[in-house]
């Protein structure tokens with residue numbers, strides 16, 4: 313691969329920046345490491361990728377302990393010093409206008425004050441991988457400061473985290489009977505995920521017949537987690553007497569149902585289908601007269 317291009321592309325990753333603290337015969341130390349992340353919940357494990365010539369790595373391999381201090385947005389000065397100098401050159405943690413220290417609870421390591429997360433880790437694995445060494449630590453104590461915001465690193469520059477993005481959902485006002493039906497199925501889930509078949513004929517859609525017309529909706533169901541949606545839908549439709557051909561490529565409708573003050577988020581994975589003859593428990597329904605059918609096509 314063209315080296316110049318890969319070097320440029322590498323800069324387009326986006327990370328947080330941690331300050332890795334350690335103790336050992338190289339003295340108390342801190343280095344900056346953008347390649348730091350949690351890799352397991354239980355036990356809680358954090359991985360850091362460190363270059364072989366760093367004093368930090370020597371300390372960690374010697375004492376089998378390290379601290380992960382995730383930098384907050386007001387710590388660019390500390391990060392620049394931690395990442396811009398080696399312990400071989402200067403005792404970075406002694407620079408009084410760069411670091412304020414915090415006492416560790418369980419391990420014999422320094423921690424940095426003012427971070428969004430401070431974790432104390434015991435080394436459980438180290439292995440050379442590519443041109444860095446992966447070190448994995450099991451967290452023995454962790455604290456966070458909810459008032460802090462993380463520092464973001466991208467293209468060699470530091471950024472503040474932006475405002476949250478509300479991902480778009482199409483709003484559909486539905487009648488209270490249909491809302492009750494969906495909210496019962498959702499059973500408190502933040503997003504109700506279902507799969508359905510969209511069978512269109514001119515300006516109508518195939519719906520399941522109901523004594524209550526307000527409850528008539530396309531054939532759909534809640535698939536079992538981890539099971540193939542297409543196969544499950546085919547089986548479900550066959551059971552309800554619908555013999556049809558389903559196109560294999562799905563499309564997604566992210567909807568938010570509204571009824572008075574109530575809301576329910578619903579994701580429909582839909583497959584287009586075609587049918588020759590419809591069984592008596594199904595019927596064609598005009599799309600334009602129904603808000604949900606309009607939203608689904």
Ligand SMILES: Cc1cc2nc3c(=O)[nH]c(=O)nc-3n(C[C@H](O)[C@H](O)[C@H](O)COP(=O)(O)O)c2cc1C
Nearest residue numbers: 343344345346347362363366367368395397398399
């Ligand atoms: C923002 C930033 C991120 C860095 N991320 C890493 C990293 O993930 N892994 C690494 O080995 N070095 C990384 N470095 C470089 C080290 O922090 C640097 O080599 C440091 O001087 C090592 O210090 P030490 O020799 O005292 O351990 C980063 C530097 C900066 C400024």
